[in-house]
Amino acid sequence: MNKIETEILVIGGGAAGLAAALAASDKKVLLVDDNPNLGGQIWRAELAKTKSPEALKLIESIKQNKVSILNNASVFARLNENSLLAETPSGTIELQFEKLILATGARERFLPFPNWTLPNIFGAGGLQAFVKSGLTIANKRVIVSGTGPLLLAVAEYLKAKGAKVLLVAEQTSTKKLFKFGFGLLSQPKKISQAIALRAKLLGVPYLTDSFVISAEGNGKLESVSLWQSGKTRQIECDYLACGFHLVPNAELALMLGCNLENGNVAVDEFQQTSVENVFCVGEPTGIGGVEVSLIEGKIGGLAAIGKIAEASDLFAQRSRLQRFADSLNDCFSLREDLKKLPDAKTIVCRCEDVTFEKLAKHDSWRDAKLLTRCGMGSCQGRICGSATEYLFGWKNESVRPPIMPVKLENL
């Protein structure tokens, strides 16, 4: 088996990982990502070309600073205290490190509703990702729904690519948004960003107190049923981009034995986890967006190579950015009636087609898993786990290798 030895191993080439790799580049750094290109989600490459200027600059810097980069490598297990195993197109590779920085990012939470498994229903970030990868969206009627500022970013992007964005349906109430809006007064840069965004979306109705309650279509999406403040109407559309927040990709951290706190990887002020030699930066430590990811990445990278003073200098800035992120998460917290969306036959576990009524019989993730197969499929509970945690309050914090499916010859 091939083996790469490095001093600082960074897993995840999104904003946080790139920042960490650069900050640690005085030492030997290897940056590993499972995608063909760097950038994670927010800086996803379009047709293999990074578009964001900030991302380009960062990627250029890490290359100049001799950071080694390994793409198309999917970490699936730990071999021992200082080695991980990753699957690449040419086989398994052992990654040996002194310090490990986890920058594994976040994924969208999908909440099931009747017929949500119809083709052309995507995540919000999901549809954006596919359009970035070449899916043609021009003149297609798109509804963007769910929750969070991501919806606006997605709507703006899709509109710029020629989509007919019919509306954005945000589940949060107008009242909560207003409260958040006043909070924005302390963050002037955010206000101007928000205003600019609003301008770009002129003509696209932004509905609050609103969500999709079901979808219809023969073989693929044809229309949705939209609820808004007590009224329901049917709207025809070609695509639905629907996501409810982000949840940490904490599987690798869990497998390594890191403690979690409220579903986030627990870290100290230096981004160090409960496991010695393992740091965690960015979304897995708490959803915060790109700016929080960048600064946490920088702090973690500096701390990993012992630059304690430089890392500490960034604490105040991190606090400020994290505060904003926290108020954002607060504003867009999920409402209770979303729990009533699935009907008895709604599929909750997509890998194994386990329906809501089958799951409702159980009272723990483990029972449900063993007796209905929910979570025993390919996604290893990533999609249905986030949904059932919300729907039933089930906690799922046990992770077994391989954390990603891997060919038997590479195991």
Place this chain on the structure above:
Amino acid sequence: MKSFDVAIIGAGIVGAACAFRLASEGLSVAIIEENIVGGGTTAAGMGHIVAMDDSKAQFALTHYSQTLWNDLALQLPTVCEYEFCGTIWVAADDEELAEAKRKQQFYEEHGVKAEILDEKNLLSAEPNLRKGLAGGLLVKGDSVVYQLSATAFFIEEAVRNGAKLLLGKKAVEIVVDGVKLSDSNVVHAKQIINAAGIDANNLTEGLGIYRKKGHLVITERYPNFVKHQLIELGYLKSAHSTETSSVAFNVQPRITGQILLGSSRQISIEDKAIDYNILRQMTKRAFEYMPELKNVAAIRVWTGFRPATHDNLPLIGRLPNRENVFVACGHEGLGITTSLGTAELLIDEILGRESKIDREPYSPKRFQNLPANHSNKRE
């Protein structure tokens, strides 16, 4: 709390089968389970129901149990996924084929239909096996079950017949009139059955049960990739090996189209972490029989501990020094197969009935003179 007729320690498949049968015969049963139903060795197993001929006694018990499973099959809910996929014992060379023929003779003499396959028929039955194997032995009557659902079914039926399931209760001592729990309460019972699997030693002295760690891998769905349970004829060498570790080719089709891949044995390892060395040995062995497995994607790997006895037969029956205490443990890799047979033998003994097979070979009396430090060799 009232006094039960029987208290069973352990809701693994063996304990659950005992509860199922005892409750259906009208006895009042308490089942004491520390964690979750079927959560120990049972959950980690392969669910293969097989007539195993490594000894007369093993064959008698597995064959008897198999008929009990088959009789029950129609009653089992669909979630138990009971499938007559059959077993093919694969012979890699002529020497193994000769062994297969001996095996066939034994089976046929004892009422088990078995058919020798030459290379052509073997490949016809299992196209993904490599060319150049000598042949195999097809046993159509073997089956596969999703053992967790079966265990849950046994418990549900027991409870329906009045049994009490005490979940989350840890048994710490078998006392004169029942079972003492870690919370100091005593579950009073006239008879007690120790079906505590790998923890059975903690409750009964002198059993000498030791652990044999195994690895299993389950894959994505590949419908019809493999149709029968396939085991290399060298399997028994692995199962009885005194080597500290061994692997054997052992592959099972699940009803979902997933492939369950085993098997490995490591003697007396306490650590349940995955051992990539032995895992790789195991998959490498599998590739030697089915090269196409290389491209098959694994989605989960886990380990389990088989509770083994030093003579490779389970312990089933009344303790020599305790009139009202029975053991049902040490089933190594055959717990699922022999769960129903075990339950039947125990209930016969408790009710003072003759059993359909001789109970002597499994009796705990045989370990009466067990020295403190026994070797792991067969007698």
Place this chain on the structure above:
Amino acid sequence: MGKLVLMITLQIDNREISVAEGSSVATAIFASDANMFRRSVSGESRFPVCGMGICFECRVTIDGVKHQKSCQISVEKGMIIETDE
């Protein structure tokens, strides 16, 4: 002024498709007007959802190897893709 974009030709369910270099296999499948990527356990037609390799709905067979995540694999000339259709 437009840039020259290299097109890659591959096969999807026996249909020839050409997409821009750097596209994912998923992009090519979308462009081929496929009705499904995979068939779910209960027979539903499924398209991918997450775009980032965690929902596993984008799985197809590439050059004979099943269960490949098409959203994370770049197209290569001459690839033979089979959906569950």
